[in-house]
Amino acid sequence: GEDVDAEATCSFAGSPLCPQFFETLSDLGGDIDAELTEEISYRDENKRVCEETVKRMEIDIDGWDTHIEFCSKHGAALSARITELKETIRAIEMGYKEALDQYEEHRTYCEKTIKEHKSAMCGSIRVKTELMRMDSVPNEIWDC
Numbered sequence: 001g002e003d004v005d006a007e008a009t010c011s012f013a014g015s016p017l018c019p020q021f022f023e024t025l026s027d028l029g030g031d032i033d034a035e036l037t038e039e040i041s042y043r044d045e046n047k048r049v050c051e052e053t054v055k056r057m058e059i060d061i062d063g064w065d066t067h068i069e070f071c072s073k074h075g076a077a078l079s080a081r082i083t084e085l086k087e088t089i090r091a092i093e094m095g096y097k098e099a100l101d102q103y104e105e106h107r108t109y110c111e112k113t114i115k116e117h118k119s120a121m122c123g124s125i126r127v128k129t130e131l132m133r134m135d136s137v138p139n140e141i142w143d144c
Helices: 018-133
Strands: none
Touching: none
8 A cells, every 4th residue: 555644634523434343343353352362262261271281281291200210220130030031040940960960970880781681681591501401410509
């Protein structure tokens, strides 16, 4: 639009439209005031909702911080327990190997001893049989 000269004056005074103009202007001011009140109420409601949301989020963040701290402590405890169990497994494996080695030694000893005793028993049976075949020995030979 054009620049309006600040010195220019316009007057509705005495015009039959003047009361209607002021009424329209008053209605427009009322509408603007109602809209402004509505916008302020909307802004205040949004502010309230945002503040509640921030509070809930802070509570959630505190909860997650607590959860993270718990998980860290629990994770550390589990890690320590895993290390302990690994050491236990190593000890069991070593004990198993030692027991297996001892078993193998005893099994070898037993096999050797049984073989020796079988050989001795076989020799005794042969001697007994030969003695029984001889005429000078009585027919009955008693074992101890």
